[in-house]
Structure formats: C-alpha cells, structure tokens
Amino acid sequence: MSKTIKRIGSRRNEHRVLKGVIYVQASFNNTIVTATDVRGQVLSWSSAGACGFKGTRRGTPFAAQTAAENVIRALMDRGMERVEVMISGPGRGRDTALRTIRRSGILLSFVRDVTPMPHNGCRPPKKRRV
Structure with missing residues (x-):
C-alpha cells in the first residue's frame, strides 16, 4: 500500500509553445x-554576463552570440517553431544575436527595431569649455 508521491517542482517541459517573441x-x-x-510570459532569458563574460568582454559580439545560443537552446527544447524578433539598443551585439537566431532553424515572422528615438525630447547638457 505505497502511496504515489506527486512530483513538486519544475514543470518546465510540460507545455509546448509554438510561437513566441525574442527581445534583444x-x-x-x-x-x-x-x-x-505571445502573451508576454518569459520562457527563457540569458545575458552576456550570465554566460560568464566579465568586464568589457560582455559588450562583444561573441558574448551576444553565446547569450542568444543559450536562449535558442531552451526554446528548441520547448518546441518553438516561429518567433518575432524585437531588437533594441545601439550595442555591438545586436547584429550577431540576430544572425545567431536566423541560423538556428527557427522561422522568423518579422524583425523589428524598437530602439527608442527621441523626437527632440530633452535638452542636451551644455557644451564643455576646456
């Protein structure tokens, strides 16, 4: 008369997600x-710092490639087939991350640059007199 023990803990691979959004x-x-x-619930994330890069090496394209590969590996385990990509920021890793996502075999619906651009917003600081 042994009772079955319910598993408590991670339910990571419980449901398959076919479509999603990748933010870079x-x-x-x-x-x-x-x-x-598509509802905005985070499935996986990674950063260059979380991949073990320290200091100035975090801003390199190779570090961005490694971070993108880690996220894609987690998405492949969940069965992701189609993604939309939103790219934000001026960093050097944006093109490399997009190239890594494109090579992964996941279909891209669209790629959008969502970098915030001011329409002549705040006044810039005064010029330096040296």
Whole structure:
C-alpha cells in the first residue's frame, strides 16, 4: 500500500509553445536576450554576463552570440517553431544575436527595431569649455 508521491517542482517541459517573441537588448556594456510567449510570459532569458563574460568582454559580439545560443537552446527544447524578433539598443551585439537566431532553424515572422528615438525630447547638457 505505497502511496504515489506527486512530483513538486519544475514543470518546465510540460507545455509546448509554438510561437513566441525574442527581445534583444544590446547596450554598449552587455547584451540581454529574452524569449517570451505571445502573451508576454518569459520562457527563457540569458545575458552576456550570465554566460560568464566579465568586464568589457560582455559588450562583444561573441558574448551576444553565446547569450542568444543559450536562449535558442531552451526554446528548441520547448518546441518553438516561429518567433518575432524585437531588437533594441545601439550595442555591438545586436547584429550577431540576430544572425545567431536566423541560423538556428527557427522561422522568423518579422524583425523589428524598437530602439527608442527621441523626437527632440530633452535638452542636451551644455557644451564643455576646456
């Protein structure tokens, strides 16, 4: 008369997600890649710092490629087939991250640059007199 023990803990691979959104935020110092489903719930994320890069190496294209590969590996395990890509920021890793996503075999619906651009917003600081 042994009772069956219910498993408590991670339910990561429980449901398959076929469509999602990948956000690439590329700053000068780091690149953060986040994957969500269409409702916006985060499925996986990675950054150059989380991949083990420290200091100035976090802003390199290779670090962005490694972060994107980690996210794509998690998405492939969930059965992701089609993604939309939103790229934000001026960093050096934005093109490399997009190239890595494109090579992965996941179909791209569209790629959109969502970098915030001011329409002559804040007044710039005064000029330096040296």
